[in-house]
Amino acid sequence: MKIAVVCDVLGRENNGTTIAAMNLIRSLKQKGHEVRVVCSDEEKKEKPGYFVMPRLNLGPFNGYVAKNGVAIAALNKDVLARALCGVDIIHVMIPFSVGCAAARYARKYGIPLTAGFHCQAENVTNHIFMKDFALANRAAYMIFYHNLYRYCDCIHYPTQFICDVFEGIVGPTPHRVISNGVGSDFAPREVRRPKALEGKYVVLFTGRYSKEKSHKVLIDAAALSKYRDRLQLVFAGTGPQAENIAARAERRGILPPIMKFYGRDELVGIINSADMYVHPAEIEIEAISCLEAIACGKVPLISDSPRSATRYFAMSERNLFRCNDPADLAKKLDWWLSHPAEREECSRSYLGYSAQFDYRTCMDRMEEMLLETVEKKKSSGAAPGGKTARRGS
Numbered sequence: 001m002k003i004a005v006v007c008d009v010l011g012r013e014n015n016g017t018t019i020a021a022m023n024l025i026r027s028l029k030q031k032g033h034e035v036r037v038v039c040s041d042e043e044k045k046e047k048p049g050y051f052v053m054p055r056l057n058l059g060p061f062n063g064y065v066a067k068n069g070v071a072i073a074a075l076n077k078d079v080l081a082r083a084l085c086g087v088d089i090i091h092v093m094i095p096f097s098v099g100c101a102a103a104r105y106a107r108k109y110g111i112p113l114t115a116g117f118h119c120q121a122e123n124v125t126n127h128i129f130m131k132d133f134a135l136a137n138r139a140a141y142m143i144f145y146h147n148l149y150r151y152c153d154c155i156h157y158p159t160q161f162i163c164d165v166f167e168g169i170v171g172p173t174p175h176r177v178i179s180n181g182v183g184s185d186f187a188p189r190e191v192r193r194p195k196a197l198e199g200k201y202v203v204l205f206t207g208r209y210s211k212e213k214s215h216k217v218l219i220d221a222a223a224l225s226k227y228r229d230r231l232q233l234v235f236a237g238t239g240p241q242a243e244n245i246a247a248r249a250e251r252r253g254i255l256p257p258i259m260k261f262y263g264r265d266e267l268v269g270i271i272n273s274a275d276m277y278v279h280p281a282e283i284e285i286e287a288i289s290c291l292e293a294i295a296c297g298k299v300p301l302i303s304d305s306p307r308s309a310t311r312y313f314a315m316s317e318r319n320l321f322r323c324n325d326p327a328d329l330a331k332k333l334d335w336w337l338s339h340p341a342e343r344e345e346c347s348r349s350y351l352g353y354s355a356q357f358d359y360r361t362c363m364d365r366m367e368e369m370l371l372e373t374v375e376k377k378k379s380s381g382a383a384p385g386g387k388t389a390r391r392g393s
Contacts, residue, residue, distance in 0.1 A: 001088040002034045003370060008073045008096035010039035014238050014261055015070060015208050016288060017118045020158070020180045021093050027363035028370075038083045038098060040073035051083035053098060073098045080105065087111060089374050091156075094119045095148040103151040112377040114370060115148055116156040117166065122283040122307060126212050131283065138169055145170045154373045156366070158286040161309035176369045180288050181362030182354065185264060186295040189272045197273065200232040200255075201337050204274040204298070206267070206289035207281060209239025209259075214303065216248055217280040220326035223252035226334050233257040234274065236267060236289075271296040276336055276343075282323060284308040295354040297347045301332055315349060 005028075007021045028035050037050045044050040053073040075097050084090060090106045092099035092115040099115070106113035121140035122131040130136040149155055149166075155175040157163035163177055193202075203222070207213040215235060222231050231254065235245065238261045249257050262270055271277070277293035279302045287310040290300055294313065304311045305323040314320045318336070321329040336343050 001370070001374065002036070002086060003028055004036045004038060004084050004087045004090045004102070006083075006090065006092045006099045006102040007037065007039040008094050008098045009070045010037075010041045010044075010073075011071045012238075012261075016180070016286070017093055018070070019288065020116065020118055023181065023183075023359065024091075024363065024366055027359075028367065031367055033367075036083045036087060038073070038080060038102070040071045042071070051079050053079055056097075072096065075101050077101070084111070089114065089370055091115065091370065092148060095144040100147040103148050107151050110377075112153050112373045113151055114154045114156060114373055115152050117149075117158065117162055118285065119144070120162065120165075120283055120285055120307075122212060126210070126283070131212065141166060141169045149173065153377055154369060156369060159309040159312070161312065162285045176365070178365045178369065179291075179357045179362050180286060181359035182288060182291045182295045182357045183264075183359045185268055186271070186292040187268075188297040188351070189268060191269050191272045193273050197232060200230050201227050201276070202232050202234060202274045203276045203278055203333070204234045204236065204271060204293065205278050205280065206236040206271075206293070207279075207287075208237050209235070209241040209245055211241060212281060212283035213239075213241075214280040214282050214324065215241065215245045217303070217324055217326050217329060218278050219245070219249050219252055219254065219257070221278075221329035221333060222249075222254045224326055224330035227337055228254055231255065234270060235259045236262050236270060267292075268296065271298060274298055276301060276333065278329070278333065279303060279310050280329065281305070281308055281310065284310045286310070287313075291354060291357050294350045295357070297351055299336060299343050299346045299350065301329065301336065313353075315346070315353065319346075 005025055009017050010021060011018060013019050013022055025035050025037055035049055040053045040055045045052045053076050056072040056074040080101055084105050089112040090102050092102055103113055121137035124140050125131045125136045155173050157175055157177045158180050160177050167173055205218055222228055222233055225231055235257050271293050277298040277300045279287055279290045279300060282305045290310050290313055294300055300319055302310050302314050302320055303323045304320045321332045
C-alpha cells in the first residue's frame with residue numbers, strides 16, 4: 001500500500017508523539033509498504049519519502065517551542081497535495097493544522113482516513129494556564145473532533161482510558177484501541193553502575209520536562225524520604241521546565257538530579273541500573289516510558305491521577321500514590337526501597353505483564369487497522385468522512 005503519515009509535530013525522539021510516529025513509519029516500511037511522511041523536520045529534507053513543510057512561525061513563542069524539542073508544521077497546500085496524491089490511505093498523528101488539512105483532502109477525494117489520538121486536551125490548555133478548567137478541556141476536545149476526528153473512518157486510541165474520555169464528550173466513534181508498543185530492546189540487562197552511583201538508591205523518571213509531568217512532586221517526595229541523602233533522582237528527557245526542575249531540587253536540599261536526554265541504548269542501560277521507576281505525571285494518554293521501565297523489570301510507583309492512563313499499569317495499591325501528594329509518594333517509595341525481596345517478586349510479576357505491549361504485536365495490529373479500513377471503504381462505497389456516513393462503522 002501507499003500510506004501517508006501526517007505528523008504536524010516531528011523531530012528528535014524525545015516525546016511520545018514523535019516516538020509513536022517514527023515507530024509506525026519504520027514498521028510499515030519494514031513490512032514493504034510505501035510510506036510518505038509529511039512533517040516540518042528540516043533534517044528529513046533529503047530523505048526519500050519525506051515531504052517537508054515550513055515551520056510554523058509563532059513569533060515570540062518560537063523559543064518556547066524549541067525548548068520542547070519539537071518543530072510544528074505550517075500548512076503548504078502544494079507540498080501536502082504532492083504527498084497525498086495517489087495514496088491508498090492517510091493516517092494523521094495529531095489534530096493540528098496540517099493533519100486537519102489532510103483530513104479535508106481525504107474527504108474531498110474519497111481517500112480512507114485514520115488518525116491517532118496522541119494529544120490530550122490538557123496538553124494544549126496547559127500552555128494557556130487552563131489545564132484544570134473542565135470547560136476549556138471540553139472545548140478543546142470538541143475542536144479536535146470538528147477539525148479532524150469526525151472525518152475519520154477509524155480512530156486509533158493508544159488506551160481505553162483516552163477512548164472513554166473522548167467518546168464521553170463527542171459520542172461513539174469508529175475505533176481500535178492499540179498500544180503504541182514497547183521495543184524488544186527494553187528488557188532486563190546486567191549493567192555496571194558508574195562509581196558516582198555506588199551506594200545510592202537510583203530513582204528514575206522518564207518524561208518531557210513540562211508542568212503536567214509533575215517532576216516537582218518527585219523532588220518534594222525525595223526531600224521527605226528517610227533516604228534523602230542517598231537518593232539519586234534521574235530525569236531522562238528534555239523540555240522547557242529544565243531550569244525550574246533543577247532550581248526546585250536545589251531549594252529542597254536533595255542531591256542534584258541527573259538530567260539528560262538519553263539515546264535508546266543509553267536509556268535501556270540507565271533503566272536497568274535504577275532501583276525504582278516513579279511516574280508522577282498528572283496528564284498522560286499511555287506513558288510508554290513507564291512500560292519501557294516495566295519491560296526492563298523495574299517496579300513502578302505511579303500517580304493515581306484520574307487524568308492519566310498510567311494508573312492502570314499498577315498491579316497493586318503499593319504501586320500507586322495519591323496524585324500530587326509528595327508525602328504519600330515518599331512513604332510508598334521508602335517502603336519499596338526498604339523491602340528488596342518484595343521488590344524483586346513484584347519485578348518478576350511485571351515482566352509477564354509487559355508482554356501484552358510487545359512492539360511487533362502492536363505494529364501488526366496497526367497495519368491490520370489500516371488494511372481493514374481500506375478494504376471496508378472499498379466494499380462499502382459510502383460517502384467519505386462525515387459523522388452520519390461513519391455511524392455504526
